[in-house]
Amino acid sequence: MKTSVISTIALALIAGAITAALLLVDKYPQDLPPAPALQQIPPAPPIGDAIDQFLQQHWAHPLSPQGKPPKHFSHSEASLDPQQCGSCHVAQFNDWKKSLHSQTIGPGILWQLRLMNQEQANACLNCHAPLAEQKALLAMEHQWPNAPASAPPSYVPPQLGHEGLTCAACHVRQHERFGPEPRTASSHNNAPHNGFTVSAAFEDSRFCATCHQFPDDGPRTAGKLREDTLQQWQASAYPAQNQQCQSCHMPDRKHQWQGIHSPAMAQRALNISLARQGNHITTAITNSGAGHHFPTYMVPKVMVQLTLIDANNQRRLLGEDIIGWQVDVALTQETFDTRIPAGATRHFRVELPADVTSEDNIEVRVYVKPREHYERTFLSVLEQSDKLDTTTTNLLQAAYQEATATHFEWVALNKKLATIDGN
Numbered sequence: 001m002k003t004s005v006i007s008t009i010a011l012a013l014i015a016g017a018i019t020a021a022l023l024l025v026d027k028y029p030q031d032l033p034p035a036p037a038l039q040q041i042p043p044a045p046p047i048g049d050a051i052d053q054f055l056q057q058h059w060a061h062p063l064s065p066q067g068k069p070p071k072h073f074s075h076s077e078a079s080l081d082p083q084q085c086g087s088c089h090v091a092q093f094n095d096w097k098k099s100l101h102s103q104t105i106g107p108g109i110l111w112q113l114r115l116m117n118q119e120q121a122n123a124c125l126n127c128h129a130p131l132a133e134q135k136a137l138l139a140m141e142h143q144w145p146n147a148p149a150s151a152p153p154s155y156v157p158p159q160l161g162h163e164g165l166t167c168a169a170c171h172v173r174q175h176e177r178f179g180p181e182p183r184t185a186s187s188h189n190n191a192p193h194n195g196f197t198v199s200a201a202f203e204d205s206r207f208c209a210t211c212h213q214f215p216d217d218g219p220r221t222a223g224k225l226r227e228d229t230l231q232q233w234q235a236s237a238y239p240a241q242n243q244q245c246q247s248c249h250m251p252d253r254k255h256q257w258q259g260i261h262s263p264a265m266a267q268r269a270l271n272i273s274l275a276r277q278g279n280h281i282t283t284a285i286t287n288s289g290a291g292h293h294f295p296t297y298m299v300p301k302v303m304v305q306l307t308l309i310d311a312n313n314q315r316r317l318l319g320e321d322i323i324g325w326q327v328d329v330a331l332t333q334e335t336f337d338t339r340i341p342a343g344a345t346r347h348f349r350v351e352l353p354a355d356v357t358s359e360d361n362i363e364v365r366v367y368v369k370p371r372e373h374y375e376r377t378f379l380s381v382l383e384q385s386d387k388l389d390t391t392t393t394n395l396l397q398a399a400y401q402e403a404t405a406t407h408f409e410w411v412a413l414n415k416k417l418a419t420i421d422g423n
């Protein structure tokens with residue numbers, strides 16, 4: 001079977017992550033009986049505190065269709081279109097649009113959706129385009145068996161399937177808005193969209209876990225969960241200081257979600273220093289700014305290179321350290337795991353050549369490949385592209401180029417050998 005070889009590779013990325021039975025979306029909300037109000041859903045047996053209980057309902061996959069909007073809603077109040085939310089919430093829209101959360105349906109996932117059946121695809125969409133209305137639109141586009149026959153209702157814009165992780169996925173259920181405690185007293189008597197319901201969950205790290213943390217029985221390599229960010233954070237000193245995911249990734253409630261793709265964030269994560277012992281130089285690399293391992297997943301790789309630069313500007317590479325969790329494309333074998341836990345320090349030692357002088361400089365350069373694991377995966381599938389149709393190959397090619405275009409580097413230190421202290 002030509003596709004099965006390839007989808008095994010693709011699916012391996014999260015294989016087994018989603019074992020729960022998935023309901024397929026077969027109708028638009030207008031064709032369904034009115035969705036029950038959230039309060040009428042029989043409560044799940046209480047586990048954890050009020051935040052856990054809110055989140056169990058809020059992220060109960062598959063998400064229910066929104067249903068018919070209240071009659072008095074204007075088009076812009078009813079619409080699930082991020083652009084419509086943005087007509088009032090300008091700052092959130094502008095930040096979100098630049099963030100990776102607005103790009104979760106890109107060529108990297110689209111080439112894979114073409115090789116999947118609807119159930120497999122919906123498991124991916126739970127994190128990449130979670131609204132029922134998005135799944136329905138993508139089902140129509142891929143001509144999956146039970147795609148809706150009718151055109152979407154007016155509050156579902158036709159491009160919604162490609163808009164990624166939209167405002168409504170995090171904030172809207174059955175047309176009701178949910179958000180954090182307002183920072184200033186609300187002054188709206190006649191608030192748009194019937195105002196909103198406050199939940200403390202929005203200010204808590206657990207809000208992000210549904211997509212950034214696999215459950216304990218989720219897929220593992222070398223015994224480690226492939227997605228483990230919340231638990232890494234829980235094991236760090238940050239919870240005690242009330243530094244939630246939002247504190248670093250949504251400062252001042254900004255909808256930016258910058259991470260390893262951002263040079264400023266990557267630089268902020270690391271504190272690098274040098275020490276000399278005789279004819280050795282030790283580089284100390286501390287994860288002083290990330291609230292989890294640096295980097296948190298197997299995807300990015302960070303190269304730290306030490307170079308000797310002499311008075312004539314001749315460069316000699318003394319050594320390179322790779323920080324990351326290196327796993328093969330099939331996700332069965334770990335080659336190394338040099339990630340640095342929050343607050344921890346990694347040491348990397350190189351030998352100086354015999355002919356160094358105290359006028360020589362040592363340069364520490366950091367080179368980041370934010371999507372290294374995907375680059376390797378995409379390349380290995382591209383090698384079999386004779387088994388793919390043209391559209392799929394083109395998307396895969398675009399995904400590979402997009403991934404390699406994310407590389408960046410910076411010079412972390414450049415010091416005269418004479419000024420490097422011993423320890």
Ligand code: HEC
Nearest residue numbers: 076084085088167168171178179180182186188191192196
């Ligand atoms: C017509 C303008 C308008 C549109 C369109 C609109 N909103 Fe609002 N929204 C408001 C106003 C005004 C408030 C503040 C209400 C208050 O203070 O009582 C608000 C409040 C909110 C809040 C609560 C903020 C907090 O402090 O917790 C959230 C979340 C929210 N909107 C999300 C959305 C989303 C998502 C959309 C699109 C699906 C949207 N809104 C569309 C005007 C709008």
Ligand code: HEC
Nearest residue numbers: 010011014017104106108109112123124127210211212299
């Ligand atoms: C539990 C949530 C979750 C599920 C399910 C999931 N992903 Fe992702 N995906 C993520 C997160 C989080 C990232 C960002 C990780 C990173 O690179 O730092 C990501 C990143 C990606 C990327 C790289 C970014 C890009 O857009 O090119 C691809 C490709 C991708 N996922 C494809 C898939 C496919 C295909 C499936 C289904 C087989 C899937 N994902 C299922 C959460 C998920």
Ligand code: HEC
Nearest residue numbers: 082085089092093096165166167170180183202203246253
């Ligand atoms: C990944 C989930 C997610 C997405 C997508 C998202 N938000 Fe939010 N939003 C949050 C969280 C979490 C908070 C609370 C942050 C905090 O308290 O630190 C929030 C806060 C807000 C607030 C309150 C802001 C304030 O200053 O009090 C508004 C309004 C809002 N979001 C609107 C939007 C709009 C509009 C979009 C789309 C353009 C959007 N959100 C997309 C998760 C999300």
Ligand code: HEC
Nearest residue numbers: 100103104127128207208211245246249257258259260261
């Ligand atoms: C519904 C699923 C979902 C939720 C909820 C969610 N994310 Fe994400 N997040 C993703 C996916 C998927 C990506 C990958 C985007 C890509 O690369 O295409 C991502 C990417 C990111 C990135 C960018 C990482 C990088 O590689 O630079 C950060 C940072 C992030 N998320 C933080 C958060 C935080 C903080 C929260 C909670 C407030 C949150 N996310 C909630 C699905 C989610």
Ligand code: HEC
Nearest residue numbers: 212230233244245248259260269289290291294295296297
């Ligand atoms: C103390 C600040 C801080 C906290 C708290 C924090 N992060 Fe980060 N995060 C960073 C920095 C800095 C980076 C960039 C360096 C890196 O990739 O580790 C980052 C990177 C990321 C990335 C990019 C992918 C990767 O492999 O590193 C994701 C996804 C992410 N964070 C999600 C989260 C989630 C989810 C939480 C909460 C459970 C969280 N972060 C808590 C600072 C923080």
